[in-house]
Amino acid sequence: MLVAFSTESQTRIDAHFGLAPAFALYDVTPEAITAKGFVYCPQEFASDADKEDKVESRMHILRGCAVVYCTSIGGPAAARLVQSGIHPLKVPEGTPIEGELNRLQTLLAGSPPPWLRKRLQQEKMTKEDE
Numbered sequence: 001m002l003v004a005f006s007t008e009s010q011t012r013i014d015a016h017f018g019l020a021p022a023f024a025l026y027d028v029t030p031e032a033i034t035a036k037g038f039v040y041c042p043q044e045f046a047s048d049a050d051k052e053d054k055v056e057s058r059m060h061i062l063r064g065c066a067v068v069y070c071t072s073i074g075g076p077a078a079a080r081l082v083q084s085g086i087h088p089l090k091v092p093e094g095t096p097i098e099g100e101l102n103r104l105q106t107l108l109a110g111s112p113p114p115w116l117r118k119r120l121q122q123e124k125m126t127k128e129d130e
Contacts, residue, residue, distance in 0.1 A: 001066045001108070002065045002066060004067070007021075007022055010024060011096065013097060020041060020070065021041060023058075024049055025065070026101055029066045029108065029109065052107070059080065059086070068087070068089070070091075071090065
């Protein structure tokens with residue numbers, strides 16, 4: 001499962017979804033955590049119309065992710081993410097990425113919440129179709 005973390009420091013979840021300069025990407029399974037690198041985001045948007053493009057741009061960058069962790073996210077942006085199949089999770093600013101990776105891996109190995117089980121089933125069906 002591909003997971004993203006909004007980050008300024010590259011080690012902590014310390015950025016608002018719409019203001020994050022980068023997202024750290026990881027592939028997480030019950031057996032392993034694999035770093036996939038960082039994707040960097042453009043930061044300059046002059047008008048409200050550009051703000052809509054910002055959300056679209058970030059959704060494009062995060063395509064394939066199941067979850068994105070951030071310190072904050074606006075309601076409309078969160079709704080658009082969910083509609084695109086990405087589940088936003090808000091955590092306290094400064095939360096270590098490593099801790100959330102370990103927590104997610106434990107969830108995957110045990111009894112994940114319903115929304116996560118559904119996503120895992122979707123990914124499993126997609127892989128079987130390939």
